[in-house]
Amino acid sequence: MMNQLLTGPHKPPIDLKGSLVFSEAVASGCRYVRIKTDLTIPASSPGQFFLLRESRVSDPLLGRPFASINASRNSVDFLFRVVGRGTEILASLPPGTRVDLRGPCGNGFPVPRSRRLILVAGTLGIAPFFDAALRYGSTQEIITILGVPGHEWREFAGWCKERIPDIRIVSDDGKIGNSGTAVEEAVSMFRSEDEVWACGPIPMLKNIGILHSAGCERLFVSIEKRMACGMGGCLGCSLQTCSGTVRACVEGPVLEWKEVLWNE
Amino acid sequence: MSDFGGLQIDVGGVVLDSPVIIASGVWPMDPSMWPEASLKGIGAICSKGTTLEPREGNRGKRICETHCGLLNSIGLQNGGSVSFVQNDLPALASSGKPVIANIAFETLEELRQIIERLNSERDLIGALEMNVSCPNVSMGGMSWGVDMDSLERAVTEARCKWRGPLWVKLSPQAPSIAVAARICEASGAQAIVVGNTWLGMAIDNDREEPFFERIFAGLSGPAIFPLSLRLIWEAVASVNIPVVGCGGICGPDEALSMFLAGASAVAVGTGLFLDSSLPVSICFKLSRHMENRAIANIKDLVGRGRHFRGETGVAG
Ligand SMILES: Cc1cc2nc3c(=O)[nH]c(=O)nc-3n(C[C@H](O)[C@H](O)[C@H](O)COP(=O)(O)OP(=O)(O)OC[C@H]3O[C@@H](n4cnc5c(N)ncnc54)[C@H](O)[C@@H]3O)c2cc1C
Ligand SMILES: Cc1cc2nc3c(=O)[nH]c(=O)nc-3n(C[C@H](O)[C@H](O)[C@H](O)COP(=O)(O)O)c2cc1C
Ligand code: FES
Numbered sequence: 001m002m003n004q005l006l007t008g009p010h011k012p013p014i015d016l017k018g019s020l021v022f023s024e025a026v027a028s029g030c031r032y033v034r035i036k037t038d039l040t041i042p043a044s045s046p047g048q049f050f051l052l053r054e055s056r057v058s059d060p061l062l063g064r065p066f067a068s069i070n071a072s073r074n075s076v077d078f079l080f081r082v083v084g085r086g087t088e089i090l091a092s093l094p095p096g097t098r099v100d101l102r103g104p105c106g107n108g109f110p111v112p113r114s115r116r117l118i119l120v121a122g123t124l125g126i127a128p129f130f131d132a133a134l135r136y137g138s139t140q141e142i143i144t145i146l147g148v149p150g151h152e153w154r155e156f157a158g159w160c161k162e163r164i165p166d167i168r169i170v171s172d173d174g175k176i177g178n179s180g181t182a183v184e185e186a187v188s189m190f191r192s193e194d195e196v197w198a199c200g201p202i203p204m205l206k207n208i209g210i211l212h213s214a215g216c217e218r219l220f221v222s223i224e225k226r227m228a229c230g231m232g233g234c235l236g237c238s239l240q241t242c243s244g245t246v247r248a249c250v251e252g253p254v255l256e257w258k259e260v261l262w263n264e
Numbered sequence: 265m266s267d268f269g270g271l272q273i274d275v276g277g278v279v280l281d282s283p284v285i286i287a288s289g290v291w292p293m294d295p296s297m298w299p300e301a302s303l304k305g306i307g308a309i310c311s312k313g314t315t316l317e318p319r320e321g322n323r324g325k326r327i328c329e330t331h332c333g334l335l336n337s338i339g340l341q342n343g344g345s346v347s348f349v350q351n352d353l354p355a356l357a358s359s360g361k362p363v364i365a366n367i368a369f370e371t372l373e374e375l376r377q378i379i380e381r382l383n384s385e386r387d388l389i390g391a392l393e394m395n396v397s398c399p400n401v402s403m404g405g406m407s408w409g410v411d412m413d414s415l416e417r418a419v420t421e422a423r424c425k426w427r428g429p430l431w432v433k434l435s436p437q438a439p440s441i442a443v444a445a446r447i448c449e450a451s452g453a454q455a456i457v458v459g460n461t462w463l464g465m466a467i468d469n470d471r472e473e474p475f476f477e478r479i480f481a482g483l484s485g486p487a488i489f490p491l492s493l494r495l496i497w498e499a500v501a502s503v504n505i506p507v508v509g510c511g512g513i514c515g516p517d518e519a520l521s522m523f524l525a526g527a528s529a530v531a532v533g534t535g536l537f538l539d540s541s542l543p544v545s546i547c548f549k550l551s552r553h554m555e556n557r558a559i560a561n562i563k564d565l566v567g568r569g570r571h572f573r574g575e576t577g578v579a580g
Contacts (some may be wrong), residue, residue: 012292012299015540053538058332058486058514062537086329100538228327228334229537231299232292235312235341236327245320245341250297 010250013231014042016101017055020093021075027155029082030124031091035099036075042104044071045111046132047199047222047254050103051230052078054093060086063102065227065249067128067199076101081124105230106253109220114195116141120186120208122200123148126160128222129199133164143168143189147182147204151175183207190214198222198257206262219257223248240264268305268547270554270561275506275529276455277429278362278390280307283550283562284519284543287510287533288313288366288395288433289338293352295359302536305544307529308362311352313395315367316374318344324477328466333487334534335464337476340368340398345381353388362390364431370401372421379425391429394422394453397437397460397482409435409444409460416447423452433457434499436488436511441495442502449503457508457531458499462488485534488512493525500526500567514538516549523550523562524569 018037026032035052051063064086066078082088093099109132117140119129126146133142144164148157150173157169157176169177170185178185183204186196190211195218198208205221212219225237225248232250239248240261246252271282288310292298321341328335343351348365356363365382369375375394382389396409396418408414415438423430430452436459438444448456461482466475475481492511499507509527513519514535522530535542550562559565 010297012297014299015301060329061332061334061485061534062329102540226325226327228336228534229290231540232294232297233290234327234336234537235289235321235338236336238321238326238341250292 013103013105020095020097026159028153032079034077040073044104045108047108047128048104048106050101053100055098055100069127069130079127102230105249109197109254112140112195116194118194118196119144120182120198121146122204125200145182145185212257220254221257222253268551273562282307282547283529284546285531287531290533294355299540302540305547308364310364310366312342313340313366313368314342314348316345316378328475333483333485335481335483337478337481345378349385357388364391364393365389366393368395368398383427386427391431392426393431393433395433397435410437419448419451429454431455434459436462442498445499445503449505455506458495486512486514489518496525496527516546519546523565526567528566
């Protein structure tokens with residue numbers, strides 16, 4: 001399958017136990033957490049993710065998938081937004097809580113080949129790009145674009161800017177950074193030899209296809225699906241592509257834009 | 265060789281090194297995707313339900329978490345019986361674990377043709393597991409496992425055509441699990457698996473419509489455990505063939521309860537989403553429990569919970 005070709009053979013994720021070290025509120029209903037694990041975390045690449053759940057608890061039952069924003073041998077950081085019951089409960093866990101992690105799951109973004117890499121994020125879609133900016137900052141010229149709806153995301157945008165100082169922020173209402181969408185900003189920056197990675201809501205990922213029409217040959221998107229096993233067993237995360245049905249947790253979540261059947 | 269002394273057991277013609285089976289549809293078909301921690305303790309692996317022809321599976325959302333449970337509407341996405349025999353079966357068999365080939369069918373003709381294909385690779389298959397939760401098209405869509413005449417016809421047909429051990433995985437929706445179990449035994453099944461997911465549903469309150477495109481979906485996970493245990497209890501009392509307990513086992517204690525109720529093996533599904541080392545944890549628990557009570561062989565653990573108040577109705 002195409003993404004296997006890009007990332008080499010898959011390694012199964014492993015199950016790890018750990019403890020919540022800290023959990024900080026970042027404005028806009030977001031949470032920044034760090035997990036310290038008992039055992040070593042296998043090396044991961046940007047775009048790979050972990051399933052996170054509270055240990056020995058049956059409700060919520062399943063781990064929730066989050067991209068790691070920074071991982072070392074024994075600790076991994078996540079940035080997530082409270083959108084429902086699972087994330088609400090995860091956000092309320094006090095430091096010291098025991099948690100289960102499964103990962104690293106999925107393929108992650110391929111090693112960039114172009115000199116310049118444009119990272120395009122819609123709100124929490126920024127999560128995998130902290131790691132990417134750090135990892136490839138010394139070998140690639142990187143442009144990171146964050147799009148947010150409006151002024152209520154000011155603190156969140158500020159939090160991201162502290163970590164990626166040259167991030168370009170745009171907002172739909174023009175109250176933070178330039179006015180416009182992340183896709184519009186990417187289009188204005190794009191040069192034909194650039195590689196572009198995008199992560200965010202589906203409509204944004206679909207729209208970024210405009211760069212495909214503009215000649216972008218390496219255009220990758222990270223797609224979110226509900227997940228149960230995170231390791232290719234349950235087929236709960238299946239996704240239609242030009243090459244057939246794939247599992248977002250194994251052959252994805254990163255796919256070439258042109259492979260995705262956007263109207264399915 | 266078993267890693268755990270005393271846990272080896274013959275279940276309906278298949279010798280398992282450990283009595284913990286990976287249930288159908290929850291585990292990758294490619295053993296290179298199995299986390300190393302999970303390998304120890306697995307006695308057998310059921311394949312994803314295979315149909316005669318490839319199936320795309322259901323559209324729309326496929327999983328929905330509920331309180332202590334999981335609703336799924338995968339729709340038997342699979343590559344079909346030809347691809348199964350060519351790709352998945354050899355891959356699964358390369359793990360060295362017995363492969364339980366799970367099959368689904370909508371007509372008796374489909375059942376015959378699938379079995380014909382599987383017979384060509386009989387040596388790679390530990391047992392055939394008939395999933396009878398699918399609709400019998402000629403019966404207006406009622407599932408094989410719910411209509412007892414259909415069940416009898418299907419099991420009889422499979423027994424006549426299949427050259428190896430035959431297991432039937434019953435549906436909890438059967439009007440009486442005891443009757444369904446007896447029909448399977450009388451029709452030639454060598455073991456029954458009790459059971460599959462429980463039919464449930466969810467409503468998306470924001471959209472004011474059913475969550476799943478196909479409206480109903482199968483419930484699994486801890487929420488169904490007490491219901492499954494009751495079914496095992498009833499099934500074990502009604503047949504002399506081994507019963508595999510399946511449904512909601514997410515920890516070693518639940519697995520032990522299944523054995524005490526009379527199960528000869530257990531199958532785990534949703535529990536693996538939470539912990540891939542569940543099989544080995546179950547084996548440790550069983551070993552410890554047996555050791556404490558000076559039980560040398562798992563066979564002597566099976567049904568021990570039924571001896572209360574003089575009841576001894578343990579079959580198998
Ligand atoms: C590979 C991957 C990486 C992700 N990385 C991050 C991240 O770094 N930070 C972050 O904030 N979020 C991330 N998500 C999304 C996150 O997993 C979901 O927001 C979360 O699982 C919702 O759980 P819940 O119980 O609160 O939501 P629910 O109560 O189940 O649902 C609330 C809303 O969230 C949506 N939702 C539920 N599950 C998912 C899901 N798996 N993916 C997307 N939307 C979902 C539902 O459609 C619904 O609209 C990622 C998802 C995937 C698949
Ligand atoms: C995602 C998913 C897919 C499943 N697919 C199949 C299948 O293809 N064939 C089958 O017989 N059972 C299938 N099952 C049922 C399981 O094998 C098992 O019987 C059921 O989930 C109850 O056990 P559990 O609570 O341990 O998961 C599936 C279950 C889940 C959760
Ligand atoms: S989440 Fe189970 S196959 Fe992807």
